[in-house]
Amino acid sequence: MSFFTTGMNFKKAIICDLDGTLALSKSPLSTEMAEVLCGILRNHYLVVISGGSYTQFDKQFLSHLNCPEELLKNLYLFPTMGGTCYVYDSESNAWKQLYEEILTIEERDLIKNAISDSLRESNMDFSEIYGELVDDRVTQVTLSCKGQEAPLLVKQSWDTDQSKRKILVEILKGKIPQFEIRIGGTTSIDITKKGIDKAFAIQKFKELSNLSDEDIIFVGDALFTGGNDAPVKTTGVDYIQESGPSETIAFLRQYL
Numbered sequence: 001m002s003f004f005t006t007g008m009n010f011k012k013a014i015i016c017d018l019d020g021t022l023a024l025s026k027s028p029l030s031t032e033m034a035e036v037l038c039g040i041l042r043n044h045y046l047v048v049i050s051g052g053s054y055t056q057f058d059k060q061f062l063s064h065l066n067c068p069e070e071l072l073k074n075l076y077l078f079p080t081m082g083g084t085c086y087v088y089d090s091e092s093n094a095w096k097q098l099y100e101e102i103l104t105i106e107e108r109d110l111i112k113n114a115i116s117d118s119l120r121e122s123n124m125d126f127s128e129i130y131g132e133l134v135d136d137r138v139t140q141v142t143l144s145c146k147g148q149e150a151p152l153l154v155k156q157s158w159d160t161d162q163s164k165r166k167i168l169v170e171i172l173k174g175k176i177p178q179f180e181i182r183i184g185g186t187t188s189i190d191i192t193k194k195g196i197d198k199a200f201a202i203q204k205f206k207e208l209s210n211l212s213d214e215d216i217i218f219v220g221d222a223l224f225t226g227g228n229d230a231p232v233k234t235t236g237v238d239y240i241q242e243s244g245p246s247e248t249i250a251f252l253r254q255y256l
């Protein structure tokens with residue numbers, strides 16, 4: 001920890017993963033986490049990057065944050081791995097989309113067909129599914145292997161070592177190599193335009209904020225090889241691996 005106790009005061013922006021870092025998968029922010037994040041926003045930029053859609057951010061993150069409105073100018077949201085970015089517009093009192101790296105309807109259809117074919121070819125059991133398997137998020141198509149409404153306990157036990165999704169990703173890469181195909185949260189596989197990942201989102205944030213690598217630290221639960229935070233290691237920013245929201249809170253408290 002010595003590295004962070006010497007370096008942390010110089011960080012202007014803290015970039016966090018959402019699922020598994022700020023909150024449990026698709027679960028709301030805790031009251032304690034919301035309080036800590038509001039404290040962070042008083043003196044730092046807070047950036048949140050996730051594979052989830054803006055709608056998911058709203059439901060899971062924004063509606064539980066409860067910060068004074070004047071702090072929201074320091075918050076940047078990057079849904080769908082930075083396929084899009086939202087900032088708060090204090091004139092209209094609304095979240096404003098800054099850009100959108102859309103997949104065309106044809107591209108999304110191609111991806112959905114490749115998913116159907118890959119599920120069939122994998123010979124895995126997809127009979128017990130909760131809600132829709134595939135979510136079209138315009139900038140990203142997400143396959144939730146137990147369905148989007150699956151209970152957390154069902155999701156957590158399905159693919160603990162990612163071995164099932166590694167097989168599915170390999171099959172998909174054979175069919176649609178022109179897209180970025182990544183293992184997401186607990187059961188998901190996210191497909192976007194090539195080159196869209198957390199490193200891309202960080203680059204976008206640096207451009208929008210005029211900050212540089214040394215101003216930034218990233219916090220995530222999946223920086224291991226193959227994890228959806230791993231692309232961050234290809235950037236020049238500092239990063240720290242956490243095991244879940246309670247460790248993240250302890251880390252963030254050092255910045256308050």
Ligand SMILES: [Mg+2]
Pocket residue numbers: 017018019020021185220221222
């Ligand atoms: Mg995560």
